[in-house]
Amino acid sequence: MRNIIGTPVEGEDFFDRPQIVANLLSELRDNQANILLIAPRRVGKTSLIKRVCEEWRKEQQSKAIYLNIEGGSDELAFADNLIDKLMRSNLYPEIMTLANSIIKNAQKLIGLKSIKYEGLEVDLGEASKDDLRTLGKVLESVFRKIDEGNDHVLIALDEVPELLLTLMRSDEIAGPKRVVAFLHWLRAMRQTYRHKIRWVFLGSIGLDNFASNHNIHYLINDFQIFSLDAFTPEEADEFLQKLGESYKGEITIDSADRTEIIRRVGWPLAYHLHLIFKELLYSKTLSVNEAFDSLLKPQYQLYFKPWSERIVAQFSKPDAEACNTILSHACQDPDGCDRRQFLAVLTTKPTADVKIIEEQILRLLNDLERDGYLIQKDSRYAFRSFLLREYWKRNHIL
Numbered sequence: 001m002r003n004i005i006g007t008p009v010e011g012e013d014f015f016d017r018p019q020i021v022a023n024l025l026s027e028l029r030d031n032q033a034n035i036l037l038i039a040p041r042r043v044g045k046t047s048l049i050k051r052v053c054e055e056w057r058k059e060q061q062s063k064a065i066y067l068n069i070e071g072g073s074d075e076l077a078f079a080d081n082l083i084d085k086l087m088r089s090n091l092y093p094e095i096m097t098l099a100n101s102i103i104k105n106a107q108k109l110i111g112l113k114s115i116k117y118e119g120l121e122v123d124l125g126e127a128s129k130d131d132l133r134t135l136g137k138v139l140e141s142v143f144r145k146i147d148e149g150n151d152h153v154l155i156a157l158d159e160v161p162e163l164l165l166t167l168m169r170s171d172e173i174a175g176p177k178r179v180v181a182f183l184h185w186l187r188a189m190r191q192t193y194r195h196k197i198r199w200v201f202l203g204s205i206g207l208d209n210f211a212s213n214h215n216i217h218y219l220i221n222d223f224q225i226f227s228l229d230a231f232t233p234e235e236a237d238e239f240l241q242k243l244g245e246s247y248k249g250e251i252t253i254d255s256a257d258r259t260e261i262i263r264r265v266g267w268p269l270a271y272h273l274h275l276i277f278k279e280l281l282y283s284k285t286l287s288v289n290e291a292f293d294s295l296l297k298p299q300y301q302l303y304f305k306p307w308s309e310r311i312v313a314q315f316s317k318p319d320a321e322a323c324n325t326i327l328s329h330a331c332q333d334p335d336g337c338d339r340r341q342f343l344a345v346l347t348t349k350p351t352a353d354v355k356i357i358e359e360q361i362l363r364l365l366n367d368l369e370r371d372g373y374l375i376q377k378d379s380r381y382a383f384r385s386f387l388l389r390e391y392w393k394r395n396h397i398l
C-alpha cells in the first residue's frame, strides 16, 4: 500500500473496508437500490466507489462505469462523457457509436452557448428519427437499450452537485429551471430503466445539502442513503500498521506512535493519516507532535484549502460569510461553541433580524456537520478534525 496523497486510490493502494463494500454491493444487487452516498469531505467516497465498481465487474454480465462530471460545463458535456465511458466498456457498440456521433456533431454545430436555455431539450437536428431528436432522447435510447439487454450496468456519478452549481449559475432565471429539469430527467431515467441499470451518486459537495438548500428534495427522494464515515480507531491503527509494513526499513511506527497519531488527528480520515505518515517518512527524526506541527506550515496550506474553498463554492455569499464566522469561533475552543454563542456573533449589527439568523444558523450547522467540519456534542459544536481546527485557527483568525 503506497502512501498516496490526495488522489483517489485503487487496487493495492486501497485499504479495504470489506464490510462496507459488501453492504453497498448487496444494496445495489440484492435490494435493487439506487444509492446516494453521503459522507463528509475527503472521507474516501471516490476511492470506495471505484472499489465497488471493480467488485461489480467481477460478476458475470456486469459492467460498471465511473464518471467524474466535475469538469463538465453543461448537459452536452455530461452526455459526451457518459457515452464515452459506456463505449469503452464495450456495451452495445452499435447504439453507442450512433449516440456518440450525434453528440459529437451537436458539439460542432451548436457549440456551448446555444444550449444555455434548452438543457436536455436541445434539438440536435436529427430530424430523421423522433426518438433521437433531443439530447435527452438520445441518452434515453441508450438507457432503453441497456435495460432490454442482458448486462447489469452500474453507473457511478461523482461530483454531480458541481455540475448542478455550474448550471444554476449559468443564468439567474434559466439556471435553476435547468437544474430542476436535469434532476427530473435523471430521476425519470432511474425509475423507467430500473431492470438492468443501478446508480450511485456521490460528490464532495453533498447532493442532499444541495437539494435541501434549493428545496428540491423531491427530485432525489427515490435514492437509498448510504453513509460513510472516517476510519474507526481500530481501522486507523491497522491502516497505519499496513503503511508501516509497506515502508519497512525506511520508517518504524510502533503501537505507541500509532495511538498518538490517532489521538492527535482526532478524526481518522485516511487523508490526514497519509499526511502525517508522509511527514514522518520524509523527516525521519520528527516526533509525531512535530510532524503534526510541520503539516500546519504555510507551504502545506494546499492540503487544507479545499475545506475553505468548498464553502465559497457551495454557499451563497451571505451563507458563506456566516459559515466562516461560525468556524472561526468554533476553532478557538476544542469543545467548540453553543448555538447562542454563534447567534451572539452573527447578530452584532443593529439591523440584524434575529429570527432569520436563527434559522440560518440551524441550517448551516446542519450542513457543516454533514460535511464533516463540525460535530455536535451535547449543545456544543466543535471541529471534528483536530488538524483542520489548528489550520483554521492559524489561517482564519487574527
Ligand SMILES: Nc1ncnc2c1ncn2[C@@H]1O[C@H](COP(=O)(O)OP(=O)(O)OP(=O)(O)O)[C@@H](O)[C@H]1O
Pocket (backbone or CB within 6 Å): 004, 005, 006, 007, 008, 009, 013, 014, 015, 016, 017, 039, 040, 041, 042, 043, 044, 045, 046, 047, 048, 203, 204, 205, 269, 270, 271, 274
Ligand atoms: N480506503 C482507503 N485506502 C487508502 N487511502 C484512502 C482510502 N480512502 C481514502 N483514502 C485517501 O484519502 C484521500 C481522499 O480519498 P477520496 O478522494 O477517495 O475521498 P473523497 O471522499 O472522494 O474526497 P472529496 O470529498 O474531496 O471528493 C485520498 O488521498 C486517498 O488516498
Ligand SMILES: [Mg+2]
Pocket (backbone or CB within 6 Å): 045, 046, 047, 158, 203, 204
Ligand atoms: Mg471524491
